[in-house]
Every structure is written in structure tokens, then in C-alpha cells.
Amino acid sequence: MPEATSSLVTIARAVNGTTDLTETLRLVCRELARLTLAETVAAYLLDVEGKEIRPAAAYHVPKHTLEVLTTTALPLAAQGFAQSVFTAGHVAWSDDVQNDPRFAFPLFRAFPHRSGLIIPLSVDDAVAGAFYLVWWQEQRQVPEGVVTVLETIGQLVGMLLKNAQLARVAETRRRSAEAAEGRHRLLFDRNLAGVLWTRRDGRIVDCNESLARLLGYDSRQEVLGHDVQSFYMNQADREGVLAGIAPGGMADGRELYWRRRDGTPVWLRVNLRATAEGWFEGILIDISSEKRVAQAERAASELRAVAMLAAATAHEINNPLAILLGQLTMLAREYPENARTAKIVAAAERIRDIVSRMTNITRIEASEQYPGTSPPMLDIRKSGDARDP
Known part of the structure; x- marks a missing residue:
């Protein structure tokens, strides 16, 4: 069969040229018809349970047989050729189908045809389906050499279909990964929180626009490559922040x-x-x-606390102060x-003024008269004078 090589090339192109399994099988059916001069070719696939074969594609099916042939499943146990085709993986043929017990x-009797041939579709040393070739009127005999070629074609088609399926799975996974990466990047870019990745040495390898804005930069590109330690007010703090975070660990x-x-x-x-690779991922929010x-x-x-203390102190001082000031006035x-009496009265009135301000404290103002290492002291006049800003 000199056309076999050409047919195999065509079949290979058909298998690899489309991701639609039904269309792929239809193209293979067409090429098998061209190669063998069969008038009708149908492809069947074994179901998941391995109990029946179901029509998957066909080529040049007569209209009056189309509905039945494309919808009827064949139980394996009822097929006389099941052992030789689906167990042993051999081609089975007959030039007198109507009288062949297999x-x-x-x-097979509903639509009388003279000759038929079944090619097992082998995948990983197991039969996953079959092609059925029909000659409606011709009494077609198949030489042993041709049988061998057709069995080889069945194996090669199975291998090509498997490779194509693996390629489709890989492509689906690639697209899924790209879509996931796109969604991740969109979430990454639109996140209101700052997000960054740094190496162990502190070099920023990636961040989002929110982090750039948070740090006062116009774009993330201006942040990439910076040493994260340079952003610390105290650069020694970084080791403390990272302390105790083992690879794969987290700290919130x-x-x-x-x-x-x-x-x-x-x-x-x-x-x-x-991360296990020694990088750090961080999500940052501004809590200023x-x-x-x-x-x-x-x-x-x-x-x-100061106001309560001042009010209590003022109350305790005010009572004896009123008596003292009254006596001094008299x-x-x-x-x-x-003159000494007048000075004492003036000092007592000053004390009364201070006590009055202590009850009106609305803010804490430190005195400026005690610089250096002395602890800050409350300036009662500034703290209790409502006229001061």
C-alpha cells in the first residue's frame, strides 16, 4: 500500500491541526476512506466503563442511515469480534458481513452491506475505540500485509490523538495559568494596600503602584531595586521585624x-x-x-488626669486660702x-489666681523655663488660659 506513508502524514496533520476531537476523528475517517477506498467510515470510542463503544465521528454516511448510525451504541459483550479487536488489538474484517456470525x-443487519473492516484504535497498549470501514456492495478481501498496515495506522492514530490531547491539556493549563496570573496581577495592581517582594538582602524585586504612592513615588518602577532597609527610620529595626519568620512561615x-x-x-x-526560596512577601497599610x-x-x-488632679488640688487649697486671704485683707x-502686709496680700491673691487657672485646664503646656535634663513641668498659666491658642 504505497499510499500509506502519504496517508499517515495527512492523518498526522489532521490530528495536530485541530483541538476538536470530533473533527479530528472525522478527518481521519476521510483519510482512511481515501486510503482503502471504503465507501463509509465511522469512528467509535470506548465509554468510561469499558462496556460499549459509542459513535464519535463519521465520513460519507448515507442519509437514510445517518440518524441510527450516529446515535446507536454497541455493547462490547454482544460483538463477536470483541475478543480479537478490543482485547487482542487486531484488525477484523469480513467480505460477507450479513452471514458472518461475528x-x-x-x-450490522439493519443496513445491509457486503464488506466491513474494524481497525482498533490503540492508546497506551489498550484499545480506546475503533474505526469501522464499509463497502456496501463490493466483496472486499484484505490481504495480511494490508491488515498489518491498518493495525499500525490504528496504533499511530492512537498515539497522535494522545499527544494531541496532551497538547490540548497543556495549552488549557497554560491559558488557565496565564488567566490566573492576569487576575493575580490585576488584584496586585488594584490592591489599595501596598504589596512588595524583597530578597533576603532587602532588595525590592517587585511592588504595586499603591506601595509606590504610599512611599511618595510616582510609579512602581521608581521603587524597584531599592534596598528596603533605606526606608526604615532606624535601619536596625528590619532584623527585628523579620525575626522568627522561618521559610514558609508568616507574621501578621x-x-x-x-x-x-x-x-x-x-x-x-x-x-x-x-517563601521557601528566602524571599519575603509583604502587604502593608498606612496606620499613621x-x-x-x-x-x-x-x-x-x-x-x-492632670485636670482632675489640678481640680482636686485647687479645691483643697481654695478653702484655707479663702480664710487666709480674708484675714490678711483685714x-x-x-x-x-x-508695706509687708500689702505684699503678703498680693502674694495670696496671686495664689488665688493660680488656683483659679488650675480648675480651667484645657490642654497641657510645658514650661519653657526648665531646659536641659530637668523633666518637663506644667505651665499652669498657658494650660488654663482659654485666651491662648
Whole structure:
């Protein structure tokens, strides 16, 4: 069969030229018809349970047989050729199908034809289906050499179909991976939080636009390649942040005190993951406002404590002070010529003014009169004078 080589090339092109299995089998059926001069060729595939073969594709099927031939499954147990074709993997043929007991299944008798040939479709040393070739009127005998060629074609088609299937699976996985990467990149780029990858030595290998904006840069390209340690207000802090994170481990909620591009400080909270390759993945959010709120809350708490202490102290001082000031005032009236008495009254009134301001403290202002190593002291006048900004 000199046309066999040409047919194999054509079949190979057909198998590799389309990802549609049905179309591939139809093209193979057409080429088998051209090679063998069969008038009709049909392809059947074994079902998952291995109990029946079902029509998958066909070429040049007469219209009056089309519906039945393309919808009827053949139970293997009812086929006289099942052992030789689907177990042994050999071609089976007959030039008198209507009287051949191997072809006694009703479908073969429903549409009388003279000759038929079955080529097993072998995949990995197992038969996965078959091609059935029909000569409606011709009494066709098949020489042993041709049988061998057709068996080889069945094996090669099976191998090509398997390779094509593997290629389709690989292509599907590639597209799926690309789509997943695209979704990941979209999530990465649109994430409101800053995201970055760094090597163990601190070099930034990737980040998103949010991180660039967070650090005061115009684009992520300006951040790539920087040493992450340069963003720390205290560069020694990085080792503490990474401490205890083993490869594959994670640490959530650690705080960073960094500086932006213009040098202004920024507080960040980071969730870190160490990869098996020694890289670090981080998701960072700006908590500077949170820190400012916490600082304001601490200042308010301190103010409340100071105000409460000042009010209690003022109350305790005010009562004896009122008596003392009253007595000093009377004494000054009795001895108006005594300058010392007038000074004492003025000092007592000054004390009364200070006590009054202590009850009106609305903020904490430190005194500027005690520089150096002395601890800061409360400036009662500034802290209690509502007219001061």
C-alpha cells in the first residue's frame, strides 16, 4: 500500500491541526476512506466503563442511515469480534458481513452491506475505540500485509490523538495559568494596600503602584531595586521585624516606622510571609492616622488626669486660702502703713489666681523655663488660659 506513508502524514496533520476531537476523528475517517477506498467510515470510542463503544465521528454516511448510525451504541459483550479487536488489538474484517456470525449484532443487519473492516484504535497498549470501514456492495478481501498496515495506522492514530490531547491539556493549563496570573496581577495592581517582594538582602524585586504612592513615588518602577532597609527610620529595626519568620512561615500585624521619599515619617502595619526560596512577601497599610488618633487619645487621657488632679488640688487649697486671704485683707486695713502686709496680700491673691487657672485646664503646656535634663513641668498659666491658642 504505497499510499500509506502519504496517508499517515495527512492523518498526522489532521490530528495536530485541530483541538476538536470530533473533527479530528472525522478527518481521519476521510483519510482512511481515501486510503482503502471504503465507501463509509465511522469512528467509535470506548465509554468510561469499558462496556460499549459509542459513535464519535463519521465520513460519507448515507442519509437514510445517518440518524441510527450516529446515535446507536454497541455493547462490547454482544460483538463477536470483541475478543480479537478490543482485547487482542487486531484488525477484523469480513467480505460477507450479513452471514458472518461475528457481525450478528442487529445494527450490522439493519443496513445491509457486503464488506466491513474494524481497525482498533490503540492508546497506551489498550484499545480506546475503533474505526469501522464499509463497502456496501463490493466483496472486499484484505490481504495480511494490508491488515498489518491498518493495525499500525490504528496504533499511530492512537498515539497522535494522545499527544494531541496532551497538547490540548497543556495549552488549557497554560491559558488557565496565564488567566490566573492576569487576575493575580490585576488584584496586585488594584490592591489599595501596598504589596512588595524583597530578597533576603532587602532588595525590592517587585511592588504595586499603591506601595509606590504610599512611599511618595510616582510609579512602581521608581521603587524597584531599592534596598528596603533605606526606608526604615532606624535601619536596625528590619532584623527585628523579620525575626522568627522561618521559610514558609508568616507574621501578621507587625509595625514599621518608615520614611517617605521626602523624609516624612509613616507608620505601617505589615503582614509578612517568607517563601521557601528566602524571599519575603509583604502587604502593608498606612496606620499613621491610627497612630495619630492613638496619640491624641493618650494626650486626652493625660489631660483628663492632670485636670482632675489640678481640680482636686485647687479645691483643697481654695478653702484655707479663702480664710487666709480674708484675714490678711483685714490685717492690711488695720495697718495700712505696713508695706509687708500689702505684699503678703498680693502674694495670696496671686495664689488665688493660680488656683483659679488650675480648675480651667484645657490642654497641657510645658514650661519653657526648665531646659536641659530637668523633666518637663506644667505651665499652669498657658494650660488654663482659654485666651491662648
